[in-house]
Amino acid sequence: MRLGGEAYESGFSAEMTGYLLRRLLLVVPTLFGIIAINFVVVQFAPGGPVEQMVAELKGKGDTTGRLTGMGGAEAAGPSSAGRYRGARGLDPQVVEQIKKLFGFDKPPLERFREMVGNYLRFEFGRSFFRGDTVWHLILQKMPVSISIGLWSTLLVYIVSIPLGIAKATRDGTPFDVASSAIVLVGYAIPSFLFAILLVVLFAGGSFAQWFPLRGLTSEGSSHWSWDARILDYAWHMVLPTIALVAGGFASLTILTKNCFLEEIRKQYVVTARAKGASEPRVLYGHVFRNAMLLIVAGFPAAFIGILFSSALLVEIIFSLDGLGLLGFEAAIRRDYPVMFGTLYIFTLLGLLLQIVGDMMYTIVDPRIDFEARR
Secondary structure (H helix, E strand, O other): OHHHHHHHHHHHHHHHHHHHHHHHHHHHHHHHHHHHHHHHHHHOOOOOHHHHHHHHHHHHOEOOOOOEOOOOOEOOOOHHHHEOOHHHOOOHHHHHHHHHHHOOOOOHHHHHHHHHHHHHOOOOOEOOOOOOEHHHHHHHHHHHHHHHHHHHHHHHHHHHHHHHHHHHHOOOOHHHHHHHHHHHHHHHOOHHHHHHHHHHHHEOOOOOEOOOOOOOOOOOHHHOOHHHHHHHHHHHHHHHHHHHHHHHHHHHHHHHHHHHHHHHOOHHHHHHHHOOOOHHHHHHHHHHHHHOHHHHHOHHHHHHHHHHHHHHHHHHHOOOOOHHHHHHHHHHHOOHHHHHHHHHHHHHHHHHHHHHHHHHHHHHOOOOOOHHHO
């Protein structure tokens, strides 16, 4: 019996390892395809960095010493060709110089090959307009986005699981009907729309100003005591977190309720009750462990959904200096290194977290057969 168990465990481990390797190998073509599609779309998008720089230089009336490369080094054009000449516009040599500074003097296919080669080494270059490396910008903004996404996901689980269990145990009662109405409202209202409502009501809109509107810390808070900084951080996190929780708890609540209802109706629950087990013992000793399989294993996917979709717009609304606001400003200014760098990181993290979610299924339920998922 022991030998058979050991053989089963080793076989299961081999299947899980093989499945994990296949999923990791699929990350490469998926990531390549997403980057390629977005690169092609960008080639047809009007108002690129070259056009923006040309328009800016025309408005300034002087191009001498104003052409700044991605590395921050200046490349001044000749004074005779660098002056604005009214209706004639910029000298063609200056325009070509701008294209060279941004790397647009090369064919698109060559630029794409260079970009993919650099991305394989996690080299994202420098921002066109911020004068800093893309890596430094991402590392600088990432703690804000992860902080918002993590706290919101945890609160979504804290709210949704007890509410879903209560709805399952009171299925069809007035409590279930009333809470379903609240859940439907939360499902219907997007997070960013609820965030705007919170700003209007509680952040200096048309009513009260109980909470700050911008950032995660107050000015000068770095000199405060650690407990005052924690309270200040929590004070700034209230409205963004509420906005994300209100828009994300509905689906998980319904999933929790359905999982519990399915388990409550199974034969082992009837048997446990027939043996005299108390209702809390049946609910939390037997049903809870089986019903929570999908919910616990879905935590990475829930985190991805909040971090990479709703949180982006909430960051913009509350002026939180995170990856969402960074990507939004990069898209507005056509800062392609930042756009593609954040897209690469977002996509890679999303794919890896999906694999982590699949692995969590095996932790909570070892009966999953990876061999059947080929």
